[in-house]
Amino acid sequence: MKHDILDLLPPGLRAKVFSRRLMAGQAAFLQGETARTVYFLQEGKIRLHSHTREQWVNLYCINRGEWFAEIALALDAYPFTATAERPSSILAIPRPLLADACAHSPALAAVLFERLARHAQRVQTALEARAIRSAPERILHYLQMQAGRGEQPLRFEYPLKDLAYELGLAPESLYRAFAKLQAQGVLQRNKRRVYLESQLKSAPAAVEPGPARAIL
Numbered sequence: 001m002k003h004d005i006l007d008l009l010p011p012g013l014r015a016k017v018f019s020r021r022l023m024a025g026q027a028a029f030l031q032g033e034t035a036r037t038v039y040f041l042q043e044g045k046i047r048l049h050s051h052t053r054e055q056w057v058n059l060y061c062i063n064r065g066e067w068f069a070e071i072a073l074a075l076d077a078y079p080f081t082a083t084a085e086r087p088s089s090i091l092a093i094p095r096p097l098l099a100d101a102c103a104h105s106p107a108l109a110a111v112l113f114e115r116l117a118r119h120a121q122r123v124q125t126a127l128e129a130r131a132i133r134s135a136p137e138r139i140l141h142y143l144q145m146q147a148g149r150g151e152q153p154l155r156f157e158y159p160l161k162d163l164a165y166e167l168g169l170a171p172e173s174l175y176r177a178f179a180k181l182q183a184q185g186v187l188q189r190n191k192r193r194v195y196l197e198s199q200l201k202s203a204p205a206a207v208e209p210g211p212a213r214a215i216l
Helices: 004-008 095-104 106-130 135-147 161-167 171-183 197-202
Strands: 018-022 027-029 037-043 045-051 056-063 081-084 088-094 187-190 193-196
Touching: 004 106, 018 027, 037 045, 037 095, 045 088, 056 106, 056 161, 088 095, 095 106, 106 135, 106 161, 135 161, 135 171, 135 193, 161 171, 171 187
Parallel strands: none
Antiparallel strands: 018 088, 027 081, 037 088, 045 056, 045 081, 187 193
16 A cells, blocks of 8 residues: 555654544545545545535545545645445544645655646546547547556556446446447457557557456
8 A cells, every 4th residue: 555645744743643434325524524634545445526506426436545635735625525435444634734744844745746636637537538428439538648648558556447437437338338449459458457559569468358347
């Protein structure tokens, strides 16, 4: 697990980090609630979602070993709700103490800024993709944006079924779309690695063209 933020905390603040247990369906915090804490997920899964007057909007899932709610350092209220998908254990760092630590540690501030930027980019990419009606094109757009100009395959550290949630698709639609893209030769997979068409020359011979369900 990545504890880099904890490792950079001064000993006095590290001693004030506390743990919480959440039952399935219990919220760590609610949208609009005063932002007092930044969290680290030790065990379980957390779903981030926001709401408008008319509907809930799914954002993405937080898996074991990930930080979330770093946005609390920049905003007075949480812009989304964080709900446990299953029984979960989280570490909590009080916002005022973490903000003070950042003011005295450029290294800590840089790590948190990088995480905020990554989360913002992730949400932006997913929202852009959701505007595309075709499920295969939606997935392909998302993968291309994640890959950028890199020659390396995309490696997913979380179950790819979380991608369906992130892109506003039913899991079955995700399976069919992946199968269609693989049949067209647009991408291939090797376990949790996904190779786009431009990367296939560097793909190992073990890349499997089988059913998309197997990559989830």
